[in-house]
Amino acid sequence: MIEDKDRKADPNWAWAVYEPDARRPWTGTLAAHLYRRAGFGANWQQLQQAVAEGPQATVSHLLAPGSDVEAFDRTYDGYEGGVGSVNGLRAWWLRRMIETPHPLQEKMTLFWHGHFATNGAALKQTRLMREHLQLLRRHALGSFAFLLQALARDPALLLWLGADANRKAAPNENFARPLMETFTLGPGHFSDDDVREAARAFAGWFVLRDRLRYLPREHDAGTKHILGQAGEFTGEDVIRIVLEQPATPRTLVRKLYRWFICETDEPGEDLTAPLAESLAADYSISAVVETILRSNLFFSSYAYRQRVKSPVEFAVGVIHALEGMVSTTQLGRDVAGLGQDLGHPPTVKGWPDGRYWIDSIMLTRRHNLAWALLQGGDPYGDKLDSWKVAQRHGYADAESAAQFLLELFLQDDLDPDVREMLRRNVREDAHTDSAAALDRLTYAAVTLPEYHLA
Amino acid sequence: MSIKTGFISGLVLLFFVLNLPASAQELPPAKCIPQDALICLHLSQPKALLELLAGAEMTEAITSLPLYQQQSSSPKFREFVNTIRFLETSLGTDWRTGLAQLTGGGITVAICPNDTVVAIVDAEDQSLLERLHEIFLSIARAEAAKQGHADRIASKEYDGVTAWTFDGNEAHAIIGKRLILANRAEALKTVLDLRAQKEGATLADSAAYEAAQRAAQAEAVATVFMNLEPFTNLPPVAEVLEKSRNNPLAALFFAGIAESFRSSHWLSVGLDIEGRTLTLDALTDGKVSGETSPAAFALPHKAGDGARPNLSVPRRIAALSLYRDLHDFYAAKDELFPERTSGLIFFENMMGIFFTGRDLTSEVLAETEPEVRLVVAEQQYDPEVGTPQVRLPAFAVILRLRDPEQFGRVAEEAWQKAVGLINFTRGQQALPGLIIDRPAHGQTKFTMAYFSTTDVEDKTKLETRFNVRPALAMPGDYLVLSSTDGLACDLIDALGQGGGAKQAPLAQTHSLLEVDGTQLASVLRANRESMVRQDMVKKGKTKAEAEAGIDLLITVVECIDGAKLDIGTRDGLMAVKLQAQLNLPHP
Amino acid sequence: MAHTRRDFLRAGVGGWALMSLRVTTPNVFANAVTAAGTRARDRDTILVVIQLSGGNDGLNTVVPYADDEYGRNRTTLRLPTDHLHKIDTALAFHPRMEAFVRLYHEGHLSVVQGVGYARPDQSHERAMRIWHTADPQRPERQTGWLGRVADHVRREVDGDTSAVFVGPIARPFALNAERAIVPCVRAVEDLTQRDSPREMSEVGGAGVNDALLEFVRRRMVTARAKSERIKAVTAWDDYPSFELAGDLRTIARIIRADVGIRVFFAELGGGGIGGFDNHANQLGNHGALLHQLAESLAAFVRDLERDNLLDRVLVMTFSEFGRTLKENGRRGTDHGAAAPMFLVGGNVRGGLVGPHPSLTDLENGSPKFHTDFRRVYATVLDKWLGCDSQAILGQQFETLDFFNA
Incomplete structure (x- = not known):
């Protein structure tokens, strides 16, 4: 772990590329940290490869994993084609997260789903939600400007916001307001007048019979005054104008900081300024994400375990690490019960994060989900097997398999007393049934406080 | 070990x-x-x-x-x-x-x-x-x-x-x-x-074993005796038996069976093999509902009464024939299914509208004979019209009216109101509606409605709604409510060719289910791909595993030429008979 | 041979429980258990809301039997006077609500009459959304009033969720919160830990000075303690076999376990459009539902009285609208406006609040409201939950007088 507490505030140090040295060595602990943030945790092969290749090569690989991504996405797009409900899409998405060759893309799709939080319950056609999620995925690491322009024309988002009818005579603020308040500028950077004027600019756009339509006679061709600019603006101009405001990249960078680095501490303006400048230049999402993932700050104690895993990260992480696949229909329900119902965020502000996920009832349910996944009976069946995974990677006896699992799930970074206890228990139980003893070890490991942190 | x-x-x-x-x-x-x-x-x-x-x-x-x-x-x-x-x-x-x-x-x-x-x-x-x-x-x-x-x-x-x-x-x-x-x-x-x-x-x-032995067929290849008392008290079993109390449809099908099962002490099952026919014969000593029981609607009380044989149509997958007095069933609803769920009230509200305020129990259901039949058959699609991506079978309910002259018009009006309401609601949601038509099949005129595919370009992958072409036909005393016009025509033929009241009832049988494996396998095969995908996310299988599972299912289903489940009473005992005709390849 | 579920369970209970005895730091655990058991305030009040889905016919619930207009308009649905449970010379409860009469005479039941809002909506979905958001002017509002309560409480104490929904249907929108997670509970097993390696969360930690990790660790101890408390409470069996009665039984058990949940929500009518939407054949169906409500609630009250808990609990019923005075020719009634709300509890004053609305001065064929439903909400928020009603409802409403002083 890099202990450079006093240096955090120094942007030059913070965003410089992390170079391992004797004082700050590259270890499995940091490799797993990278995979937790840039994906849904590492499995053993990913962990080993990352340790061997070093941080920068691993980040490069995470950003551009190679050509099989397209084939994978095509196959899954095909699977999702016949799905008739948002909960069906939820199941396929969770399966994608578990199997994807491009975890960062899915992680960012999840980020944008929380940012442009669209609730599919409002939609009559599943197709709209499917296309919405595919849109988020396509631009997840691309240009935020493109993404925003596309979403301003996305029937799913407009229907959910109640912005499906924009008449000249009655400008609809239901898109303009969240556009400024939630999607770009953030509160305090615009006035009610800006919202009203922007709504006029969107007049003419409708969603009719689940398709986007432009009705020229409903467009308001008059002059609008938006954020200090005046002109006969259209909706596209509004998007351009909000993207020109310095508040937009700053707000987005703060959110990405919280997502990738730390949610216990708000960064100072100076610290995030270089990233905001980079984003303002071309709105390239991947450029900012790349800077973050390669940085000293990302690999420092300021970031390490300074996020709470969301329910999706928690559940997908366990299954991905154990190299298995379970019923994602059931998993979707259980993860919804933990407070994160994919496809149904509670409000347009997305999901809560951090400490909000950790509540007595939700912790009890995380325990119960881990138990359900590992105990071998209904509803998940005997699909995850800790012992087999350990053997597959060459850990042939229970004792070494126990060590393997603690490495896999916690990189052995846990309270030494607890570790001793866990291993002693495996030793004591293994002679009767190694497989059960090791599944219990996994169960204990993934319900430790440390495992709930990302 | x-x-x-x-x-x-x-x-x-x-x-x-x-x-x-x-x-x-x-x-x-x-x-x-x-x-x-x-x-x-x-x-x-x-x-x-x-x-x-x-x-x-x-x-x-x-x-x-x-x-x-x-x-x-x-x-x-x-x-x-x-x-x-x-x-x-x-x-x-x-x-x-x-x-x-x-x-x-x-x-x-x-x-x-x-x-x-x-x-x-x-x-x-x-x-x-x-x-x-x-x-x-x-x-x-x-x-x-x-x-x-x-x-x-x-x-x-x-x-x-x-x-x-x-x-x-x-x-x-x-x-x-x-x-x-x-x-x-x-x-x-x-x-x-x-x-x-x-x-x-x-x-x-043991007395139970002795009683079971006496009641069972002596010549069985195999027999099973089961002591039911500890079994019916198991929480999951009790729960299943209780389930029929919350769901009107479950009550309609199973109320009599559940009531009898609850009071049973033993179950005896005998297996017989004759050529390629396997017969399982089960008996329990549970009480058969008396006339005052809320479940009495499911019991033929007169000797010789019972469900009629099933109707035969081309491509039939399954058929169910029930002896059920629908009036008595609904009149006992407070005892049979006391919860007043949203779905039940919606149903009654709609019936109130469709039947112009007539009382559902005494003025609508009382107009039917205790003769309920259901038929499920594979559909044939006209390529001119188009083929849906998911191919659902057609199904129909067949009821017999006490006074077809009088009630036929009431039913026709109700059906058209229902289609009208569906169209109105769909129109409100900017969704396409059904077009009503009144064609004839032979001598029988009937009413049907369909979604037009004229504007659809790719007619090979239609939406699921194109599986539905609802039809109402009233040949003779019968009322046929079918999900497709095709099945309605086949049923008009079946009822005309002596499948109706001319068939003698099966004495003391109250439920008769028949399944045709080959036809079922054919439907499964037509929907193989969607089932494989379902299996992948529902069971966490790989694509190959899911395919193997579905293919195995299809093969197994194909091995059953026909299966027949007959539930009724025999000498005051509840009797269940399951007959399976195996379809094995010739070596 | 693959290990079986049974093995997993067996070993889980044995070895791991022993481990806890070896390593648990007794003080930490004991403190946590005590902490979970002691409420911030010794007499935290509890609200149980029961939604009657579908639009309850107030006129056949609290019946204005002496009013000729009632009999004139209700040709088939008029309830026979001698079967009614009379409150006074003008009003009576439905014949199948005998249990409510007892509650009423014991002073545990208060009936707020003529509740509604201006320009009432006649669509189930929109009207229900208005009762859920408590914001008739902003139907697109994305949080429910009880969800806002949950957010409010969560911000104040950074603690566990204060609200749950108990029932088999999807969670009603009233509980939609921006930040707080309001869980759905079908049975108490949804709130208790299966065989759990609990010991892990209670050991170690000494010398860790990471605030986030420490937070999770402390929460885990609390979660464990609360789960144990719920398991330790047994349910009372003397409830009728209705779905609502089962839900109230679960609620009583959670209340008794005292785990800090202050808002419960339950439902009668099965969700969707709802069982109270009696456009046809109303008589029997409506009576059956009122019977279920009265009997379930009476059992709940008796259950709470056993442990002197009734003084801490307030039950409030609501429905999205009342129904038309005149029946519709299908032996049913159509969507209306104002209707009564019931409040039940040990601290309720008991009796009628406000007059019965007129049967001649109608709006859309239905009695008009004289009491805005948000006055009832505000009274419950300010005087019962101790939660600033203006913060939740966005404006100040005059409170009503239905609590004991």
Whole structure:
């Protein structure tokens, strides 16, 4: 772990590329940290490869994993084609997260789903939600400007916001307001007048019979005054104008900081300024994400375990690490019960994060989900097997398999007393049934406080 | 227990089970089974079963399964085959003959409380049984020695009988041609004590068993006796029985059966094999609902009354014929399904609108005879019109009216109001509606509605709604409510050709279900891809696993030419008869 | 041989429980258990809301039997006077609500009459959304009033969730919160830990100075303690076999376990459009539902009285609208406006609040409201939950007088 507490505030140090040295060595602990943030945790092969290749090569690989991504996405797009409900899409998405060759893309799709939080319950056609999620995925690491322009024309988002009818005579603020308040500028950077004027600019756009339509006679061709600019603006101009405001990249960078680095501490303006400048230049999402993932700050104690895993990260992480696949229909329900119902965020502000996920009832349910996944009976069946995974990677006896699992799930970074206890228990139980003893070890490991942190 | 010893114990059991003919002097097995047995399975003619299960046709059917072909190349499977070969050589017989000789006298398996299992196998050939035991003994010894647990194999004299154990838990003994096997030593001891008539009451002495034996068919190849009292009290079973109270449809189908089951003490099932027809005959002693019971609507009270035979249509997948008095059913709704759910109230509200305020119970349902039939059939699609991506079968409900002259018009009006309401609601949501048409089929004019595909470009992958072309037809006394016009026409034909009231009722049968495997398999095959995807996310399978599973399902379904389930009463007992006609490939 | 579920369970209970005895730091655990058991305030009040889905016919619930207009308009649905349970010379409870009469005479039941809002909506979905958001002017509002309560409480104490929904249907929108997670509970097993390696969360930690990790660790101890408390409470069996009765039984059990949940929500009518939407054949169906409500609630009250808990609990019923005075020719009634709300509890004053609305001065064929439903909400928030009603409802409403002083 890099202990450079006093240096955090120094942007030059913070965003410089992390170079391992004797004082700050590259270890499995940091490799797993990278995979937790840039994906849904590492499995053993990913962990080993990352340790061997070093941080920068691993980040490069995470950003551009190679050509099989397209084939994978095509196959899954095909699977999702016949799905008739948002909960069906939820199941396929969770399966994608578990199997994807491009975890960062899915992680960012999840980020944008929380940012442009669209609730599919409002939609009559599943197709709209499917296309919405595919849109988020396509631009997840691309240009935020493109993404925003596309979403301003996305029937799913407009229907959910109640912005499906924009008449000249009655400008609809239901898109303009969240556009400024939630999607770009953030509160305090615009006035009610800006919202009203922007709504006029969107007049003419409708969603009719689940398709986007432009009705020229409903467009308001008059002059609008938006954020200090005046002109006969259209909706596209509004998007351009909000993207020109310095508040937009700053707000987005703060959110990405919280997502990738730390949610216990708000960064100072100076610290995030270089990233905001980079984003303002071309709105390239991947450029900012790349800077973050390669940085000293990302690999420092300021970031390490300074996020709470969301329910999706928690559940997908366990299954991905154990190299298995379970019923994602059931998993979707259980993860919804933990407070994160994919496809149904509670409000347009997305999901809560951090400490909000950790509540007595939700912790009890995380325990119960881990138990359900590992105990071998209904509803998940005997699909995850800790012992087999350990053997597959060459850990042939229970004792070494126990060590393997603690490495896999916690990189052995846990309270030494607890570790001793866990291993002693495996030793004591293994002679009767190694497989059960090791599944219990996994169960204990993934319900430790440390495992709930990302 | 290691995989190997588990496997060997399994084989031991299998062999013993299959290898023991009864010796003349031995007691009937039921006299050796403890009285508290929960379930007792008795195969009186294992050979008949063996002939079917290990016969050339079944072998052909099994070996042609893709799953079998996959499995047969696995090392475990080869090991299994080698073991069988080894045994065949050692015993000097082929496995089919061996098995027949080892079990020909009958097999009895009893499940007793506390997970205790006892098996009694009567061989025809005592020396074969003994030789086999010797072989297993030596294998087990070698295996145990390898693992350093030679002490696990032990034998002990008890009451003049040698009792063995191969793994310290299992216990067995050979007495003449009889093998007695138990999953724990105490259980074997109990059986040996009962055999010696030392103490304890046997199953044969229990009143329930006796009653069940009296009621059952004597000639069955196999019989199962089940003590229902502990079973119906199990929470999950009680829950299922209770379920029919919350759901009107479940109550309509199962209220009578559940009521009878709750008061049953025993269940007896007999298996008969005749050629390719398997017949399971089940009886319970539960109370048959009296006329005052809320479940009385499901019982033919007059002698000779009962459900009519099912209607035959082309491409039929399944058909259900029920004797149900719908008026009495709905009049007892407070007792049958007391919850007032949203769905129920919605249904009543709609019925109120469709039937212009008529009382559902006394003015609508009272107009029907206690004759309810359902038919499900595979659809044929006109390529001109288009083919849906998901191909759902067509289904229809057939009711008989008491006064078709009077009520026919009321029903027609109700149906058209329903279509009108659907169209209105869909229009409000900017969705396309149904077009109503009134064509004729032969002499019968009927009403149907359909979604137009004129504007759809790709007619090969229509949305699911195009599976529905609702139709209402009223041939003779009958009212046919069908999800497609095609099935409605087929039913008009079926009812016209003597399928209606001319068919005599099946006396005392209140429910008759028939399923056609070949046709069902055909529908499954048409929807294979969607089912594979469903399986992937529902069960967490890989694509290949899901495909193998669905293909296996299709193959198995295809093996059942027809299955028929008949539920009714016989001599005051509830009787269930399941008949399956197997469709095996010709070898 | 693959291990079985049974093995997993067996070993789980044995070995791991022993481990806890070896390593648990007794003080930490004991403190946590005590902490979970002691409420911030010794007498935290509890609200149980029961939604009657579908639009309850107030006129056949609290019946204005002496009013000729009632009999004139209800040709088939008029309830026979001699079967009614009379409150006074003008009003009576439905014949199947005998249990309510007892509650009323014991002073545990208060009936707020003529509740509604201006320009009532006649669509189930929109009207229900208005009762859920408590914001008739902003139907697109994305949080429910009780969800806002949950957010409010969560912000104040950074603690566990204060609200749950108990029932088999999807969670009603009233509980939709921006930040707080309001769980759905079908049975108490949804709130208790299966065989759990609990010990892990209670050991170690000494010398860790990471605030986030410490937070999770402390929460885990609390979660464990609360789960144990719920398990330790047994349910009372003397409830009728209705779905609502089962839900209230679960609620009583959670209340008794005292785990800090202050808002419960239950439903009668099965969700969707709802069982109270009696456009046809109303008589029997409506009576059956009122019977279920009265009997379930009476059992709940008796259950709470056993442990002197009734003084801490307030039950409030609501429905999205009342129904038309005149029946519709299908032996049913159509969507209306104002209707009565029931308040039940040990601290309720008991009796009628406000007059019965007129049967001649109608709006859309239905009695008009005289009491805005948000006055009832505000009274419950301010005087019962101690939660600033203006913060939740966005404006100040005059409170009503239905609590004991």
